[in-house]
Amino acid sequence: MRDTRAELLAQAEILVRGRGYSGFSYGDLAEAVSIRKASIHHHFRTKTDLALALVEAYDARYDAALAAIVAAQPDAIARIEAYGRHYLTGVEDGLGCLCAVLAIERDTLPDALRAELARFFDKHIAWLERVLAEGCADGSLRPGLDPAATARMVVATLEGALMLERLLAGSAGFRLTLAALCDSLRPPRIGGPNALSSERGDTI
Amino acid sequence: MRDTRAELLAQAEILVRGRGYSGFSYGDLAEAVSIRKASIHHHFRTKTDLALALVEAYDARYDAALAAIVAAQPDAIARIEAYGRHYLTGVEDGLGCLCAVLAIERDTLPDALRAELARFFDKHIAWLERVLAEGCADGSLRPGLDPAATARMVVATLEGALMLERLLAGSAGFRLTLAALCDSLRPPRIGGPNALSSERGDTI
């Protein structure tokens, strides 16, 4: 027997991430899942309820992903690179970040949904701030780096790159940005081809 | 006599940037400008025509802004900071970037509009790449920085920060990100409180 609710969530997520929240309708979703429009209301009474459930599921998946990254990657830069690769799959699938898509329509969003979005992003920023603070402490990051400000910057960069490269250069463009971001966090190489005012060195 | 077309453009831009493209309607716009819905069609035959006109006007304003920045700021970092301050006004006004808002709904956008958006962002990336290349050449930027990749990163960071901080911490949050971004482009400070094990000469 099929799990209609799960199918609704999966297809709705694809629709929202591709066309925006008010750009998709129960009609579209009904067609995608092959049930009648009215039946969707049995699972999600209102469109807002559906949106909240979408964010909840998306958030839970990210919770798991963040924990997995911390477990698998010991190094701060590697963690941020792994974090960035989650956004990369969005670019590859041609889908924006669910929460960014919703955030765009901020002015028309119900308060509860707006609050959930804020919680989602605050959580990511807090996670990154810890990762960065640890990296600062063990010297694997550029000295002088401000973990709090840089955490916000990292989320912003990846969110922006996903929006941008979904439109422009796809995963190739995204990878460039992710590489530039990681480079900007690394400690300056010393003694290499470009210590000081001399030439700049290659990138690897 | 009033310039209705200009008023329509101004109000439509506010509506789109606040609620998304399919989140605003001719009905909303008619109310905002105090004319009848049907009269809008006299100025903009279809909603797509209106969107194209919005992007054109937005693009033209940015053309002027980019030129003004180059004229006023001699230094690469100062130019990028000035560029970032344009996004900051969006945060202050509670409005997203017009083109980012439209890009979110990529899958339902008419081809012509999607192409205009790509042109808009490509232009910004090209402009930044030049600014960064010049900054690399005159030594005012971190050595080893890749202008092409970093240009994409800068646009992504600012677009992402605008989306994010409009929802979260407002201009205070945005300023943090902008500061972290500029810091990440500067040459490493030397001799300061946190020089690595090796000294090196000053950069300014």
Next chain:
DNA sequence: TTATGGCTACCATCTAGTAGGTAGATTATT
């Protein structure tokens, strides 16, 4: 005179959401 720019009055279609019903499974009661 002829555009221009607005109007009223439409239209077909789509929107989220409701009402009420049905077939089948599950659970409770005898």
Next chain:
DNA sequence: AATAATCTACCTACTAGATGGTAGCCATAA
């Protein structure tokens, strides 16, 4: 074990209102 009550998941049919867009009329200004 048989029956009764309830629940689940879907359906058809509908509503009121919004949507983008059209047709055609009328005032004013060049």
